Amino acid sequence: MAQMETAESGGGRKKHEKVRAKKMSTRVDLTAMVDLAFLLITFFMLTTTLSQPQTMEINMPLKPDNEDKPPEVKQSKVLTLLLAADDRVFYYHGLPEDGMTVDYTNFSAKGVRTILLDKKAEVEAEHGKDETLVLIKASDESKYKNFVDILDEMSITGIQRYAIMDILPLEVEMIQSAVIEK
């Protein structure tokens, strides 16, 4: 570069000096600016929420009119799950009866999931696909976590038809007598 400039005529030296002066002035120390930028990045990273929360969408049935009869379902297609205290799920098939004994299980993969899958396979063999109806009734002692867990199991086992219902007094009694027995 210097050689090229010496090859030029008298004005070259002036130009050369000018260029050098300019070169010095363009070198700005950016260290402080980088420091500042990273400081701001850190601030934004710490104060913000990047991820949006996950959600589970629920569609409840329309409020029934008093004149509407509830749809009738074959007993053999129905499984009722009763959510009780201490993460227990009581279950029975068909309609509730007096003096009926209910079994209980838990929320693990070997617990309620196997029961749901068994029921699903059973109904599928007998009545066809997606005919299983699960009634979910949460008792007053159950936690919200149990409720979400059971809805989750519906999604995992692929049961399309389920209903969230209020627990009947008879079913509360059934849970109580089953707890005493155990």
Next chain:
Amino acid sequence: MGKGSGSKESLWVDMTAMCDVAFLLLTFFILTSKFKVEQPVEVFTPSSVSEVKLPETDIMMITVSDDGRIFFDIDGQFKRMDLINKIDEKYSLNLTDQEKTAFSLGSSFGVPIGSMKQYLSLPVDQRKSVRMSGIPSDSTNNELSEWILYGRMTNPKIRIAIKADKDASYPVVGKVIKTLQERNINKFNLITDMEIRPEI
């Protein structure tokens, strides 16, 4: 001399590229971020395998704490202003403009409508430390139902999300769901954490 100038040059690191990167990242964070809003209670949501994300805007959030208190939140400063104006009119709370502004800038709250004026007249720092009793949602005095009604009036396309603590007892959540159903809202979201879908 050549040696000296060489060592001097090696000390000078060119920061331009680093500066570019830093500002690029900074821009990214500024544009993509949403500030954390301070919540009156800490809520640990249960986990689920659902992978649906909650939309960022038009959300009405009903929070249920582990001790069963209910909180209400709606997004958007102008919608909140609209909401408090409507509530003020309905319940003749005689709120001042300052108190209304305080409401519009706030977040989740859980005070009965009766003590709303008192709550809003507190200075900001005191408002954060006050323990809120939760919104009444009994069948005799269902203020939650009112908030939902007016909340939907201010923004018809609002979506309703329930954010409940995993240890909240089910009856409280059931009460919220029942309130929603009474208002003919049959579609709502439950906020959960992520969990890996197990193989079956």
